[in-house]
Amino acid sequence: MLKTALPKIITETLPGPKAKEIIDRRAAAIPGAIRCNYPCVIKRGEGAMFEDVDGNIFLDWVGGVGVLNVGYSQPELIAAVKDQADHYFHAMMNIVTHEGYISLAEKMNDIVPVKGDTKKTMFVNSGAEADENAVKIAKAYTKRPNIIVFSGAFHGRTTLTMTMTAKKAYARGMGPFPDGIYRAEFPYLYRKPEGFTDEEAVQYYIGRLNSVFEDCSPADYVAAIVVEPVQGEGGFVPAPIEWVKAVRKICDEKGILLIADEVQCGFGRSGKLFVSNYWEEEGCAPDIITTAKSIAGGVPLSAVTARAEIMDAVTPGTIGGTYSGNALACASALKVIEIIERDKLCDRALAISEKCKERFGGFKEKYPVIGDIRGIGVMLGIEFIKDAKTREPNKELVAGLVQECVKNGLIIESAGTYDNVIRFLSPLVVTDEQLEAGFDILEKAIIKLTTI
Numbered sequence: 485m486l487k488t489a490l491p492k493i494i495t496e497t498l499p500g501p502k503a504k505e506i507i508d509r510r511a512a513a514i515p516g517a518i519r520c521n522y523p524c525v526i527k528r529g530e531g532a533m534f535e536d537v538d539g540n541i542f543l544d545w546v547g548g549v550g551v552l553n554v555g556y557s558q559p560e561l562i563a564a565v566k567d568q569a570d571h572y573f574h575a576m577m578n579i580v581t582h583e584g585y586i587s588l589a590e591k592m593n594d595i596v597p598v599k600g601d602t603k604k605t606m607f608v609n610s611g612a613e614a615d616e617n618a619v620k621i622a623k624a625y626t627k628r629p630n631i632i633v634f635s636g637a638f639h640g641r642t643t644l645t646m647t648m649t650a651k652k653a654y655a656r657g658m659g660p661f662p663d664g665i666y667r668a669e670f671p672y673l674y675r676k677p678e679g680f681t682d683e684e685a686v687q688y689y690i691g692r693l694n695s696v697f698e699d700c701s702p703a704d705y706v707a708a709i710v711v712e713p714v715q716g717e718g719g720f721v722p723a724p725i726e727w728v729k730a731v732r733k734i735c736d737e738k739g740i741l742l743i744a745d746e747v748q749c750g751f752g753r754s755g756k757l758f759v760s761n762y763w764e765e766e767g768c769a770p771d772i773i774t775t776a777k778s779i780a781g782g783v784p785l786s787a788v789t790a791r792a793e794i795m796d797a798v799t800p801g802t803i804g805g806t807y808s809g810n811a812l813a814c815a816s817a818l819k820v821i822e823i824i825e826r827d828k829l830c831d832r833a834l835a836i837s838e839k840c841k842e843r844f845g846g847f848k849e850k851y852p853v854i855g856d857i858r859g860i861g862v863m864l865g866i867e868f869i870k871d872a873k874t875r876e877p878n879k880e881l882v883a884g885l886v887q888e889c890v891k892n893g894l895i896i897e898s899a900g901t902y903d904n905v906i907r908f909l910s911p912l913v914v915t916d917e918q919l920e921a922g923f924d925i926l927e928k929a930i931i932k933l934t935t936i
């Protein structure tokens with residue numbers, strides 16, 4: 485059974501012959517700008533594993549970049565989508581109401597920890613669209629034009645979200661960009677200013693945020709501050725809770741909305757359904773939360789949730805879209821949430837996190853190329869460096885590790901402003917045996933690439 489199999493490469497080369505043929509067709513048929521450095525063509529997937537078209541079996545620690553928290557081909561999910569398909573694929577919510585949209589919105593209003601008692605949710609199709617709509621909603625409610633985002637941020641590839649995204653390699657040649665987006669420094673504690681304690685660094689970063697009100701936009705022109713609770717593409721950097729509390733206070737004092745982008749970190753990976761659940765416990769819940777990726781287990785869907793007062797301030801007709809809240813996607817999402825809750829996948833995330841921290845912690849003791857291991861729950865990153873003192877990022881080693889691991893049947897991915905972080909985004913249904921197999925492949929790769 486693929487679900488419980490271990491990684492196994494049976495072809496002499498990767499890609500194998502059938503995969504190579506398809507990858508060659510890919511190069512001819514689709515733009516190279518849709519980058520891919522992996523020699524894999526999937527035939528079928530189960531749990532945390534997939535088999536390629538040549539019969540090689542891979543352990544997937546990327547999970548479609550955080551989409552597959554409940555794993556590949558969950559049978560109940562397949563049944564829910566098939567059942568919906570038997571009735572209808574699509575109902576456009578501006579024309580015909582479909583109940584799945586309403587039931588899912590009700591469920592999201594129950595579970596998404598935004599500030600306020602009465603909540604509302606709207607659906608779109610991708611993380612970028614959710615973030616873009618959250619900004620539109622914040623502007624409509626506050627009647628203010630500007631937003632603040634952070635260094636290291638990733639919010640997507642539409643023109644607005646490209647502008648919000650920090651890494652300008654993702655926006656090369658795409659300008660002009662929209663106005664009114666200002667950037668403050670994200671509290672990246674591993675790379676905090678030299679000589680600062682964590683507490684002093686948090687104060688420093690709050691100072692940097694406050695200076696945006698002086699240098700870029702008066703606070704009463706700012707509609708929202710948009711934060712990833714754990715930065716994803718930025719290198720799995722968690723926002724320290726004391727910093728979040730201070731940001732919440734600034735927002736409250738200045739009438740600014742706090743938007744949490746939980747597109748990558750949401751749906752169980754953190755050990756709670758959302759990282760914002762931890763924020764809520766500390767009294768600093770956000771005003772708006774955006775979600776996507778694992779929400780529907782691979783069927784395109786994303787959501788924006790906020791208190792009713794905010795949502796009801798939006799001018800009719802300014803949000804929505806043809807496919808938004810598609811019936812197949814809503815059916816899938818309702819089942820995903822049921823599975824996460826019933827199978828206690830948040831607890832499983834914490835158990836996996838313990839195993840990862842123990843093993844990765846051991847790597848850090850042994851291999852000085854590892855500078856930092858961090859994250860919340862099992863949204864974990866390993867930062868690789870060239871030198872412990874200078875912390876110079878080791879991008880080349882990470883690129884090599886990705887290729888060496890895939891040769892041995894483990895899919896991992898890099899992240900980070902400097903591309904020097906390995907991120908762990910395994911489906912939460914990975915077995916303990918598969919985890920151990922993955923740890924061994926990764927450790928052997930580190931040894932191979934760091935031993936001269």
Ligand SMILES: Cc1ncc(COP(=O)(O)O)c(C=O)c1O
Pocket residue numbers: 549609610611612613615638639640641712716717745746747748749776777
């Ligand atoms: C935090 C975050 N926000 C937004 C996005 C954009 O999502 P999508 O690619 O679905 O548009 C991503 C994608 O990786 C993300 O990680």
